Amino acid sequence: MINLTTGQFYGQTNELIQLDGLTLTDTEYTHDWVDWHYHQNAYFTFILEGCVLEGNKKETYHCSAGSLLFHYWQESHYNRKPPGFTRGFHIELEPDWLAGLDLDLSQVQGSLNLIDPQLKVLLYKIFREFKLEDSIKHLAIQSLLIEAISRIAGYKQDTYRNRPDWAIRVRDLLHDAPVANWTLPALAQTVGVHPVHLSRSFPQYFNCTLSHYIRSIRVQHSLALMAQKTHSLTAIALACGFADQSHFIRCFQEIYRCKPTVYRSLLGQ
Numbered sequence: 206m207i208n209l210t211t212g213q214f215y216g217q218t219n220e221l222i223q224l225d226g227l228t229l230t231d232t233e234y235t236h237d238w239v240d241w242h243y244h245q246n247a248y249f250t251f252i253l254e255g256c257v258l259e260g261n262k263k264e265t266y267h268c269s270a271g272s273l274l275f276h277y278w279q280e281s282h283y284n285r286k287p288p289g290f291t292r293g294f295h296i297e298l299e300p301d302w303l304a305g306l307d308l309d310l311s312q313v314q315g316s317l318n319l320i321d322p323q324l325k326v327l328l329y330k331i332f333r334e335f336k337l338e339d340s341i342k343h344l345a346i347q348s349l350l351i352e353a354i355s356r357i358a359g360y361k362q363d364t365y366r367n368r369p370d371w372a373i374r375v376r377d378l379l380h381d382a383p384v385a386n387w388t389l390p391a392l393a394q395t396v397g398v399h400p401v402h403l404s405r406s407f408p409q410y411f412n413c414t415l416s417h418y419i420r421s422i423r424v425q426h427s428l429a430l431m432a433q434k435t436h437s438l439t440a441i442a443l444a445c446g447f448a449d450q451s452h453f454i455r456c457f458q459e460i461y462r463c464k465p466t467v468y469r470s471l472l473g474q
Contacts, residue, residue: 226302255291322421
């Protein structure tokens, strides 16, 4: 089985920077099929454009723009790319860098398909810093990445491990149909809890209100469409469940702290 070393991915690497123990790459996927292999370091994959299928020993992930994966080091997997352009942002974490965080990562093993909207916001912010030329660029990247890893480690702590079944069902319903027009009573009835209990308890398990979570998912849903230059912002807004373009822009700015046009310009770099 092939072992890929630091900074090495199948495809064309268009940009690469290395920090102390970290390697960040912007890579175009050029291989339709990549046989079983593993990477020397743990790493994130954040799909920027297109789509790719990734399989490991346990499951298969169908990844589109906005999908986020985390692989622990030496986790074997394969890739299949459908026809079309696909591009990914990768962040490799060397063992010594991870060890220096003083976090309990004993339960973070294998491959993870990360759907937490707040975690994806952190990865977008890292990508933005990656593209900027700034005197504190390296500091910003490391700080954001530590926050992301801490959040992943937290998934195994009590707050996340003890999520009740209804909370998991709500999460799955919202992700399966991001543009569905749920009402609070209908959602509560579907998962079998009182609307007041759902509304009050949701932030305890997801660190934000129910409405903010839904808007975050819809904004993430827009990322796949943003990569396609033929889609206007109005068309994207309506396709993602927003009332109009201005509503979409407000929500995008609230979550990502920039306008959708800025995100599009970063993709073009």
